[in-house]
Amino acid sequence: MSRQFTRDFLIEVAKGNIAGHAIVHKFGRNPSVGTSYVPLTIGGLYNTPQVAGATTLRVKAGNANDTAAGTGAREITMIGLDETGAEVTEAVATAGASASSATSATFMRLYRAYVSASGTYATASAGSHAADIVIENGAGGTDWMTIDATDFPRSQSEVAVYTVPINKTGYVMSLSVFTDSTRTTNILFFKREAILQTAVPYDGMRLQLQFQIGGGQGVLKPRSPITINGPGDVGFMAKVEASTAEVAADFEILVVDD
Secondary structure (H helix, E strand, O other), rough: OHHHHHHHHHHHHHOOOOOOOOEEEEEEEEEEEEOOEEEEEEEHHOOOOOOOHOEOOOOOOOOOOEEEOOEEEEEEEEEOOOOOOOOOEEEEEEEEEEEOOOOOOOOOEEEEEEEEEEEEEEEEEEOOOOOOOOOOOOOOOOOOEEOOOOOOOOOOOEOOOOEEEOOOOEEEEEEEEEEEEOOOEEEEEEEEOOOOOOOOOOOEEEEEEEEEOOOOEEEEEEEOOOOEEOOEEEEEEEEOOOOOOOEEEEEEEEEEEO
């Protein structure tokens, strides 16, 4: 293994002690993967508009307790890329049964969202939000992401996709996938670079790895990391040969300033 990817080096990166380097851990699942390929996210959502499609975002109308003074989620933080390919982060106050105010930033990608303020001190029996938190475009009508509350509130998006920001390079260091189906599950790991292109010809969305598993887990730690030049998308899609399955994936990326 190259010296710069030793465990000691990566621990120092995680501590924030190596300038221009960061580790991004992405994980996600889709509880209802069918016989057509879908992203491994809750609801199969990962919107990828072109530059002109960048939009403000808001929290969709939901449970009355998920409001700025409620017992559930009071604030949601969203992280993604704007139309220049730069990373943007913005927090919005929830509004319960009404939609929240829209973000001031515009988003071309949204790859993470989480509950950043709650009216409940969470425990094993009481979570940080009352119901699913759905993020939609600022004008409404198009869902972008769901923070799941099924069984127990997660307070965190589950998105096995990432978009490397502009002027950065990503190195995928490890990947794992899981399916609860004994039927053959086909899992694809793609990358698509140059996402700011606005006219043909466009760069291709290229397969990097393919897994086929029938129940259980598959793990891969490439001897040479998979490289993604930012701004570029990278992530998982899956389908099963029949019926439906829950499929989950996990990967880590070392992101380095160019």
